[in-house]
Amino acid sequence: MTEKLKKTGLIFFPAFDWAISETHPEREERLLYTQDQVFEEGLLDLDNITEFKPGIATYDDINRTHICVPDAKSLTTQSHLISAGGAITAARKVMTGEVDNAFALVRPPGHHAMLVAHGARGFCNINIEAVMVEYIRKHFGVKKIAIVDTDCHHGDGTQDIYWNDPDILCISLHQDGRTLYPGTGFIDDFGGPNALGATINIPLPPKTSDEGFLHVLDNVILPVLDEFKPQIIINSAGQDNHYSDPITNMCFSAQGYALLNKKLAPHIAVLEGGYSIERALPYVNVGIILAMAGLDYSYVREPDYNPEKIRQSPEISQFIEKESQEILNMWKRRNDMKADIVGSSTYLRRTKNIFYDTDQIHEKQSETVRVCGDCGGLVMIESAADNGRKIFAVILPHQCCPECRRNGEMFFERVNGVQYSNIYFQDREKDVFIIK
Amino acid sequence: MILGIDVGGTHTDAVLVDNFLIKKKTKVRTDNSNITASLLDAARKMITGENIKRIRRIVLSTTISTNAIVQGKTDRVGMIMLNGPGLAPQMLNTGKDSFFISGYINHRGIPIQPLNKKEIKDVGAFFGEEMISQIGVVGKFSPRNPQHELNVAAILDDRQRNFSLGHRFSGQLNFPRRIATTYINAAVHNIYQGFVQRVQQFLQEIQMNVPVYILKADGGTILINQSSAYSVLTIHSGPAASIMGVLATADIKEDAVALDIGGTTTDISVFAEGVPLLEASGVAIGGQKTLIRGLYTKSIGIGGDSAAWIKNGNLFVGPEREGPAAALGGAFPTPTDAMIVLGLAAIGDKQKAVDAIQRLGSQLNTDTVATARMIMDKTITVIADTVRRILEEVNNKPVYTIHDFLEGKTIRPRILYVVGGPAAAIAPGVAALLGYPYKIPEHSEVANALGAALARTTAEINVLADTEKGELTISEEGLVKKIPRNFSLRGVIEAGREALRDRALKMGANLNELEMEVTEEQEFNMIREFHTTGKNIRVKIQIKPGLITNGVARNH
Numbered sequence: 001m002t003e004k005l006k007k008t009g010l011i012f013f014p015a016f017d018w019a020i021s022e023t024h025p026e027r028e029e030r031l032l033y034t035q036d037q038v039f040e041e042g043l044l045d046l047d048n049i050t051e052f053k054p055g056i057a058t059y060d061d062i063n064r065t066h067i068c069v070p071d072a073k074s075l076t077t078q079s080h081l082i083s084a085g086g087a088i089t090a091a092r093k094v095m096t097g098e099v100d101n102a103f104a105l106v107r108p109p110g111h112h113a114m115l116v117a118h119g120a121r122g123f124c125n126i127n128i129e130a131v132m133v134e135y136i137r138k139h140f141g142v143k144k145i146a147i148v149d150t151d152c153h154h155g156d157g158t159q160d161i162y163w164n165d166p167d168i169l170c171i172s173l174h175q176d177g178r179t180l181y182p183g184t185g186f187i188d189d190f191g192g193p194n195a196l197g198a199t200i201n202i203p204l205p206p207k208t209s210d211e212g213f214l215h216v217l218d219n220v221i222l223p224v225l226d227e228f229k230p231q232i233i234i235n236s237a238g239q240d241n242h243y244s245d246p247i248t249n250m251c252f253s254a255q256g257y258a259l260l261n262k263k264l265a266p267h268i269a270v271l272e273g274g275y276s277i278e279r280a281l282p283y284v285n286v287g288i289i290l291a292m293a294g295l296d297y298s299y300v301r302e303p304d305y306n307p308e309k310i311r312q313s314p315e316i317s318q319f320i321e322k323e324s325q326e327i328l329n330m331w332k333r334r335n336d337m338k339a340d341i342v343g344s345s346t347y348l349r350r351t352k353n354i355f356y357d358t359d360q361i362h363e364k365q366s367e368t369v370r371v372c373g374d375c376g377g378l379v380m381i382e383s384a385a386d387n388g389r390k391i392f393a394v395i396l397p398h399q400c401c402p403e404c405r406r407n408g409e410m411f412f413e414r415v416n417g418v419q420y421s422n423i424y425f426q427d428r429e430k431d432v433f434i435i436k
Numbered sequence: 437m438i439l440g441i442d443v444g445g446t447h448t449d450a451v452l453v454d455n456f457l458i459k460k461k462t463k464v465r466t467d468n469s470n471i472t473a474s475l476l477d478a479a480r481k482m483i484t485g486e487n488i489k490r491i492r493r494i495v496l497s498t499t500i501s502t503n504a505i506v507q508g509k510t511d512r513v514g515m516i517m518l519n520g521p522g523l524a525p526q527m528l529n530t531g532k533d534s535f536f537i538s539g540y541i542n543h544r545g546i547p548i549q550p551l552n553k554k555e556i557k558d559v560g561a562f563f564g565e566e567m568i569s570q571i572g573v574v575g576k577f578s579p580r581n582p583q584h585e586l587n588v589a590a591i592l593d594d595r596q597r598n599f600s601l602g603h604r605f606s607g608q609l610n611f612p613r614r615i616a617t618t619y620i621n622a623a624v625h626n627i628y629q630g631f632v633q634r635v636q637q638f639l640q641e642i643q644m645n646v647p648v649y650i651l652k653a654d655g656g657t658i659l660i661n662q663s664s665a666y667s668v669l670t671i672h673s674g675p676a677a678s679i680m681g682v683l684a685t686a687d688i689k690e691d692a693v694a695l696d697i698g699g700t701t702t703d704i705s706v707f708a709e710g711v712p713l714l715e716a717s718g719v720a721i722g723g724q725k726t727l728i729r730g731l732y733t734k735s736i737g738i739g740g741d742s743a744a745w746i747k748n749g750n751l752f753v754g755p756e757r758e759g760p761a762a763a764l765g766g767a768f769p770t771p772t773d774a775m776i777v778l779g780l781a782a783i784g785d786k787q788k789a790v791d792a793i794q795r796l797g798s799q800l801n802t803d804t805v806a807t808a809r810m811i812m813d814k815t816i817t818v819i820a821d822t823v824r825r826i827l828e829e830v831n832n833k834p835v836y837t838i839h840d841f842l843e844g845k846t847i848r849p850r851i852l853y854v855v856g857g858p859a860a861a862i863a864p865g866v867a868a869l870l871g872y873p874y875k876i877p878e879h880s881e882v883a884n885a886l887g888a889a890l891a892r893t894t895a896e897i898n899v900l901a902d903t904e905k906g907e908l909t910i911s912e913e914g915l916v917k918k919i920p921r922n923f924s925l926r927g928v929i930e931a932g933r934e935a936l937r938d939r940a941l942k943m944g945a946n947l948n949e950l951e952m953e954v955t956e957e958q959e960f961n962m963i964r965e966f967h968t969t970g971k972n973i974r975v976k977i978q979i980k981p982g983l984i985t986n987g988v989a990r991n992h
Contacts, residue, residue, distance in 0.1 A: 016958060017837040023968055029960040032972065035836070036543040040577055041522045042612035045717070045725050053834045056841075078838050246965060282543055286522060296524040303521065303548045 005048045008293040009093040009102035011086040012038070013054045018079040018108070020358065025247065025275040026108055026123040034105065037282035038289070048293050052093060054086030054106060061088065062126055063433040064134040065161065067116045067393045067424045069385065071435065072126075075117055080125050083108055087132040087270045094232075094267050095140045101292050103237075103269040104128075105285060111149060111236050111272050112182065114160035116393065118385040119359030122153065122182060129236050129270050130161045133168060136232065137398065138431055143167055146230035148221060148264060149174070150213075150257075151238020151272040152248040154185030158236065159199050164192035164369050165376045165397060169228045173202040173216055175241070175250055180206075181357070187327055190334070192369050193342050194377040197334030200224065202327060205319055206249035209312040210256035212320045213241065217260055219324040224331055235266035239274025239284045243310045244302070247275055251310040254280070258287030258297040266292070279304065342371050362386040374401035378408040393424040400429045437490045440889025441478050442497040442651075442677045442882075443471055449885040450478040452487065456890075460487075461882045468507075471500045472634045479638070488644060496660070497651035497677040497888040500631045501624040501667055505722055510623035514568040516559060517615065518575035518584050520548070529724070530615055533568060535559045537588075544902060544972075545580030545909060551587055560592040570625055572618040574602035576611045579911035580900060586914065598625055605668060606718065606727035607898025607911035607976070613718055617726040621668035628667035632660055649893070649944055653719050653730035655680045655712060655981035656894020659944035668728060672719045673888075675733045676981075679705045679712050680887030682853055684983060686877035690850040693823055695866070697856035699741035700757040702819055704734045704826055708847055711980050713830065729896060731981065732830075736822050740775075740858040743768035744811045746799050753814045762792030769793045771858060774811035777804060780861040816865035823852075823870060855879040893945035896955075896978040899932040904962050904970025910935050925959045925973050932977045940979055953980055 014031035038044070044051050061084065062072040069075070086106035093099045110129060112122030119125070129147055136142050147162075149155030149172040162168040177183045191199035202216050225233065239245075241252035261269065269288060274281055283302045290297035330337075342348065347368050354363040363385045370378040376397030384390040394412040396405055412425045417436070425434040437459065441450045443466055452460040462481045466474045475498060483491065504510050514533045519525055520540030537559065539551035563571060573588045582603040589599040600622040602614040635648060649657035653672040663670055682694045688710040696703040706713045712731045719730030737755025744753050745768065753771060761772035763784030773789035775781035790804055797807030831846050852874040854863035859876050867874035880886060901908045901923055908919045908928065913935055919927070933952055940950055956976035961968045 012834060012836070013841075014836050015838055016960070017839050022961070023963050023966050025963065025966070027961070027963050029962060029972065032960055033543045036577075036580075036609055037522070040543065040609040040611050042610045042725075043523075045610070045612060051834050053832050054841075078842060082838065082841055278542075278544065283521065290523075296527065299519075299521055299524045301521045303542060 004294050006100040006292065006294045008049050008289065009090060009099035010044070010049060010051045010289065011054050011090050011102065011104040011106060012051060013082055013086045013106040015079050015082070015107050020108070020123060030107060030275070030277050031105065031281065033278050034281045034285045037286050041286055043286065043289055046293070046295070049289065050099065052089055054082055054104070055089045057081045057084035057088055057131055060433070061131050061135055063426070064138060064428065064431060065131045066113065066126060067381070067391070067395075067426060068126070069116065069118045069383070069389050069391050070422060075119065075125055079108060082106070083110070084126060084128040084131040087128045088135045090268050090270065091132050091136050095136060101267050103289060103292055105271050107271065109238075109272045111151060111155040111158050111238070112153070113157040114354065116363070116365060116381055116383045116391070118363050118383075118387070118389065119356045119361045121354070121356040121358055123273070123358055124157060127157045127161060129234055130158055132268070132270065133234070134428070142231050144228065144230045145169070145232045145234065146171065146225055146228060147234045147236055148266070149236035149238070149272070150241070150260065151236060152240035152245065152250055153181055153238065153273060154201065155236055156182050156184050159185070159189065163199060164195050164379055166195040166198050167376075167398065169198050169200070169224070169230060171200045171202065171221055171224065173204060173213070175248055176203040176205055180248060187323070187330070190330060192377070193338060193348050194369065194372050194375070196337050196341070197331055200327060200331065202323070204250070205316050207251050207312055208316055208320065209243075209251035209310050210253055210307070212312050212316060213252055213256055213260060215317070215320055216324055217263055220327050222263065223328065232268065233264065233266045235261065235264060235269040236272050237269040237288065238272035239281055240276075242274065242276050242280035242284060244276040244279040245274065251312060253305060253307070253310065254283035254287040254300050254302055255297075255305070257284045258291040258300060261288050262291040346371055370404055370407060372401060372404055375399050375404055378404035380411060389421050390419065391422045391424060392420045393426065396427045396429055398428045400427070437487060437492065438889045439479070439482055439491050439494045440885040440887075441475055441495070442884035442888050443475050443499050444674060444884065445499065448474045448478045449882040450482045451880070451882045451885040451889055452482055452491070453886065453889050458880060458882070458886065461880065461885070463882065468503055471498060471503055472631055476638050483642065483644070488642070491644070492646050493649065494646060495649045495651060495657055495888045495891065496635070497673045497884065498631070498670070499674060501628050501671045502721070504624050504627045505620065509627060511570045511626050512568050513570045513572055513619055513622040514559075514563040515572045515574070515615070515619060516556070516588055518588070519611070520576040522576065522611070528612055528615060531619055533563075533566065539584050541575060541577045541581045541584055543577055543580065544905065545577065545900070545907070546905070547581065547584065551584060553591060556588055556591045569596050569598060570600070570622040571597055572600045572602070572622045574611070574615045574618045577609070578603040578614070579607045579609060579898065580909060581916065582911060582914050583916070598622070600625070601914075603911045603914060605666070606729065608717065608727050610717060610727060613725050613727045616724040617668055617718070617728060620671065620721060620724070620726065621666070624667050624671070628670070629664055632664055635660060647944055651677055651888045651891055652894070653728050654714060654894050655731045655891055656979070657891050657944065658893065662943050668726070671721055671728065672730055674884070675703065676731045677884040677887045678703060679731050679733060680891045680981070681879070681883030682855060682877065682887070683712065684886045684890045685879045685883055686853045686875060688853065691847045692851045692853060693827070693849045694853040695819065695855070697854065697858050697862055698739045699857070700737065700739045701735045702738055704736070704823055706732060706826065706830060706847060708845065711982065716833065734822070734826050736818070738815060738818050740772040741766070741770050742815070744770060744774070744796060746796065749800070751800065751810055751814055753811060753818065761789065763789035769796050769811070771811055771815045774808035775858060775861045777808040778812065781858070812861070812865065816862060816869060819862070820866045820869035823866070851875060853877055855883065890983045892949050892979070892982050892984045893940055893943050894979050894981050895936060895940045895943055895945070896976065897932060897936050897939060899928050899935070899975045899977070901928045901973040902970065903973075913939065921970065925957060925975070928973045928975050929954060929957065929977070932975050936977050936979065945979065946984070949984060951979060951982070953978055
């Protein structure tokens, strides 16, 4: 059963001395039994698996990705910087060819952190995958990247950061938002006007098991990736779809996770959620590592694994087949949608109410994007949080066209500062970040 | 007085030490087909009617088990694995008489699947038919709960059989390494046991009744009569003797690097505040990674007799040794020849050295002296680069807490100790490249024996407390006991210190030398559904390698 061996890098940073709060699931103990299993299996002694110490992300790395309010320093602790640094280390090892692929088994997670961040939501302060993606773009000049978010919760933060970016494909499969935090991620969320189809959501019914996940992989994700042709594939690897996870309702297994990673063949996997720390994580993580390294994972099974007991119903199978077809049809029509959506507008606005459950902050945001045929489009955001902070941000995309740049610089120049606590300018193309 | 004997690959060295002064030393050739004879030969040369009453301790470092492995003289071993879920059995190197049976324990030490008695008895019947009496039993996660391993042994117990149980050798997690360690222990048991008996018999013959110790791979000692069940721990004690030898002749107190430059190789070791570093997981024996605690040493293929050669106009030194230096009749020019040409050494036939270097120089269009310098520079650069790489590796070891990440100990050597034949010629150059001063300790040619003689008893234990389960486990002792739910980290450390103390005393430690050190302590709140349900506490305590007292030996 052993496939072609791959050199796999492992960045393991369990942050054994960090928790959100005393009895929070995002706790010190979270990766303890995973560490036990990885050590006991002797995975780090295998010739094709190498462990690397994480680096530490800088505030520049974060400012390239987020608009942190008031600033990156006040929003992060050392643990966030090391977690993001671990993801960056994984990327570096892959991009420099030291390894074929890498898995950053780090915490705390990040995929609920949005472009503008006022605090922590869904256990996340900064989006570690997005910080890594921006690092890869800056330092290695990679243009097209796909992020496949396999966490059980909608990867709403990553979606938000890349909503208007046609070069970063964000696919999130997750438990139906009507039944789980954060309550979003329906198939109509398909990307901003200049980036239609670069956001794909695949909500799955509760009780979806291996068959459902693999159906979606084979019938939506892989065909879309084939067409998008990303240079790098990232698995935002949450492990809370597991049948034993205490805060979700899905029926995915360690075997399923391993097979998914074998088929998806991500260059980089980054740990996201997953809170069944004894019954699932040790087995899921060993399964993913073996699958990434091209090794036999067929003996990796949870002690209570019984595929018959957790198999999804025929109704769920039917639903998923139909939904997959629908999403694929949308993907095929993505280039024809723009005219309908845009009409004669030159700017489009969307407004959002964002709740930071971890930090108990309410934010009202309006995001305006310039309709543009030449780049991702100038984005301007006005955001007010109920902690009294109100900000304005101008964001220029990668490969920014001259028209968007001219407009963006003008808005930043002319915006009336009186009503805002801070005004931000983020130029993703030239890697410039200014707060005034 | 202490008698130390080190059986090396070529020579067996012996030394008598009194109050840290070398009183007597000898060197005999090692007969690799009869190690015990070489050892006793050296002992006979040292022990006289006059000094026999004054010798109060004997320490031996022997290659007996290593040789048995190299020469394939080990016993057939029946292996029983309780592997549970995880790595595929085909990926494990378990020897040919091995069986994977049902029954396993999980990461918390909770039995998940019971043993199948019938299955075990069938395996036992096979071992019986095949006359296999050395049996290794290794369970996944057995350090977390040794019960399955113990039960398998109990089911198969029989007077003829000797059992090696995985959990006894180390509390560290690593199933493949535990398998290798257990296998080797079982395979060398008989041959090692024979050696122990022979030594004891010899002492009886000469009517000596003093404690005899064996040096372990971690640079510590164990009483010979306690060592029989742990023969595997005494393998690979050669490098340990060498490092303890450096420690015994140099007064190392700070972060330091030591080089032992030999003919074929240079061994590099690292000291943190004067204490030699240990291998992170365990030493490798004949390419097999084990859980045997051992001193960290890196051997590189460059030494006084390494061949210097040219490829595509570039000069290389080593890693091959093609016989002795040209000055001593070898075919290739070597660093030793370069030293002779440069007047840094005076051995053998100088003309032969000059000729060999000149021949090499003509290929590079350089004169003889310049070529000799190039050889020296190359040798020095390779060694210095390796030292730097090793330190980078040691200092970049992954850590798992924010505290260690930000404030973890970094080794910054203040001094370089260099021993071995070419030490004086090579040390200054290496030290200059590394940027710290060097010292060539007054090192005796019997340093290894001296290191063995003065090594203290070391031990380590891993203690795990799971207050949700209400159990405390000490793998190395095979101990599982009930604890109350409010058991604390302090209680775990106390229990560990007590167990380590008993263990070390049993191994032969001196009551005054029980310098214990907690090397790891972790305490986790176990949280289930937003409630704290217990604590998972992990503690590792050791008696670190060092000398029996703080003195440093001098030549007499």
